[in-house]
Amino acid sequence: MAGDIRIEPMGETHIESFHRVLDTVARERKYLTLLEAPPLEDTRKFALSSITTGNVHLVALHGDELVGWCDIRRHFFPSHAHCGSLGMGLLPGYRGQGLGRRLIEAAIGVAREAGMIRIEFGVHADNARAIRLYERVGFVREGVSRDAFCVDGAYTDVINMALILR
Numbered sequence: 044m045a046g047d048i049r050i051e052p053m054g055e056t057h058i059e060s061f062h063r064v065l066d067t068v069a070r071e072r073k074y075l076t077l078l079e080a081p082p083l084e085d086t087r088k089f090a091l092s093s094i095t096t097g098n099v100h101l102v103a104l105h106g107d108e109l110v111g112w113c114d115i116r117r118h119f120f121p122s123h124a125h126c127g128s129l130g131m132g133l134l135p136g137y138r139g140q141g142l143g144r145r146l147i148e149a150a151i152g153v154a155r156e157a158g159m160i161r162i163e164f165g166v167h168a169d170n171a172r173a174i175r176l177y178e179r180v181g182f183v184r185e186g187v188s189r190d191a192f193c194v195d196g197a198y199t200d201v202i203n204m205a206l207i208l209r
């Protein structure tokens with residue numbers, strides 16, 4: 044199945060389906076900081092600004108269906124503008140088949156071409172599949188934010204990971 048999936052830059056026509064996928068992953072309440080997607084109009088503004096300001100925002104498409112995304116948002120202040128924050132997610136039925144690896148490798152390639160030097164994020168310590176993927180493509184653990192994520196009274200450590208591209 045993974046072979047039928049295309050990876051493309053996100054365009055305006057993808058925004059509503061991106062919003063649905065983001066909402067699905069967020070509502071799992073395990074993987075993302077968000078526990079539900081922001082309202083569609085806020086997501087639209089975020090996505091449009093991401094597209095027009097040259098951030099990395101790739102989507103995975105199975106036919107016409109958007110099944111995943113990977114974004115890398117460049118930091119705002121000039122002294123941090125060589126850094127980007129990565130976020131990604133796939134619909135549950137598309138996980139564990141190598142698609143995440145295709146997406147993140149493509150996104151890193153675009154970030155490299157755009158001159159980004161450092162890509163970073165936090166991943167929940169119990170998200171073994173994501174950590175494995177990130178380490179496979181070269182991210183290293185830089186530290187742990189203890190008990191940084193809390194849902195329904197359960198605390199989880201967040202592992203800070205980064206990749207240096209120079």
Ligand SMILES: CC(C)(COP(=O)(O)OP(=O)(O)OC[C@H]1O[C@@H](n2cnc3c(N)ncnc32)[C@H](O)[C@@H]1OP(=O)(O)O)[C@@H](O)C(=O)NCCC(=O)NCCS
Nearest residue numbers: 074131132133138139140141142143144166171172173175
């Ligand atoms: C994290 C995510 C993007 C990874 O994409 P994916 O397509 O599922 O991952 P891949 O199949 O490309 O690779 C996963 C790697 O983890 C391994 N893996 C799979 N399940 C695993 C598990 N339960 N524990 C540890 N490793 C696991 C795979 O074997 C593979 O490693 P390999 O290349 O050495 O064989 C995807 O699972 C997802 O969307 N998860 C929910 C949202 C999320 O966690 N987002 C990231 C928040 S930081």
